[in-house]
């Protein structure tokens with residue numbers, strides 16, 4: 461089925477600037493050898509916008525309980541959560557258990573706002589403090605699973621066991637082996653009757669930490685520095701606040717993201733979240749590290765999960781999961797953008813990759829010819845596309861549409877043949893391309909990931925071969941100036957950056973996601989700042 465029209469506004473309430481739309485706290489873990497270092501980190505936590513700090517006593521060397529706790533709790537400018545994590549629950553403390561629990565009791569006595577005690581010892585511990593606390597402290601009873609995320613039923617039972625201890629706040633931290641594991645954490649948060657902290661740890665659990673604000677987690681953890689984390693997968697406070705607009709996330713916030721694997725390098729979250737914020741759009745855009753597109757879409761099928769960009773290696777799988785596909789995406793065999801239609805929840809696929817790239821190549825050619833003709837300057841040109849994946853198909857179809865003579869070269873020759881036959885072009889191997897020189901003034905478009913970060917010294921075509929091209933485009937945009945583009949420039953060719961393709965298709969996607977005109981200047985600025 462094809463699309464009858466190209467909508468789409470998932471549009472929504474506008475968010476007033478600076479509004480805080482959730483009560484989820486940002487807790488900064490404090491891990492240092494000494495109390496002085498800890499206090500320094502606590503002050504920094506306040507500066508960067510944390511709401512409370514988790515003082516990890518198990519990291520302290522030479523811990524003097526009364527003196528150190530008094531100092532930290534009294535000096536802290538933020539509310540304190542005191543945790544003394546034993547090695548048997550993933551922490552650093554491997555001493556006497558009685559002393560450890562005494563430390564926590566002391567923290568209560570000295571005025572800590574929260575303490576965290578592990579489920580395994582919680583019943584006994586809570587019994588031991590019953591009637592002896594001022595009542596201001598909140599007891600978090602926690603369970604950590606470093607292997608996996610259990611079934612919804614098992615998690616439900618776990619919550620019930622934690623609640624039965626008399627916990628003020630339930631904390632469940634599991635390990636996400638797949639991004640769909642986060643959905644079970646969201647389910648726990650959505651159904652819990654008591655304040656609950658739910659987190660899926662590790663890279664595939666990142667969305668659980670950010671969407672904690674949408675699903676009502678009591679708190680989420682944000683580190684002071686990237687990589688200096690108390691549990692795998694923690695984002696920084698700065699990223700939570702500035703990149704993901706954490707305070708503006710509400711229960712009705714619409715979820716968008718870029719689906720790929722790997723996805724850590726993607727600039728798209730910077731771009732769309734800034735753009736959403738600038739127009740007050742009630743949406744968030746996440747990096748989505750997806751192993752199976754089908755499982756992801758089946759799991760996150762609620763009306764609030766509304767729009768996705770697709771990147772390597774999921775553009776073709778994405779197409780297979782659409783309910784409706786626009787004709788260009790159908791012809792290309794890959795999508796770059798998917799929208800859930802608000803009216804009926806149907807998933808609609810588009811390919812907007814080629815729009816930006818072809819427009820940028822045409823601009824480059826026009827500028828070099830000094831022409832402003834209405835016809836495409838690509839018409840009649842020999843247009844060599846390296847790569848036959850999603851971007852390769854988009855460029856090859858785009859070139860064909862503009863009347864170019866298309867040549868496709870690809871590592872897997874079969875794929876080059878298949879694509880070339882679809883666009884009425886010629887196929888060749890990468891080795892053949894090295895000596896391909898039927899005429900001067902050819903146009904080259906690299907659509908492989910060869911030369912992309914971190915492998916920036918790689919290039920898909922030798923410098924010698926590049927001298928035969930008048931214009932070279934590289935779809936890669938990290939780095940902006942790839943080795944291919946640098947050598948093409950040195951060989952006298954006009955170069956067109958992948959960022960141009962990215963920017964143009966970002967304008968289109970933004971408009972599809974929001975139903976609003978794209979803030980073009982802002983999008984350009986964010987991209988410049990992040991490349």
Ligand code: NAP
Pocket residue numbers: 771772773775813846847848849850851852870871872875907908909910912935936937958959961962963965
């Ligand atoms: P894809 O569908 O997975 O296709 C990857 C292509 O790269 C295939 O042709 C593959 O050849 C080739 N390739 C991968 N590793 C190679 C190697 N070591 N040597 C030779 N060829 C290799 O990916 P895609 O979505 O088309 O994306 C490809 C590139 O375009 C990425 O760098 C991506 O970031 C970029 N891109 C940029 C934009 C933008 O807006 N600027 C948009 C989309 C994509 P085989 O067929 O032999 O595997």
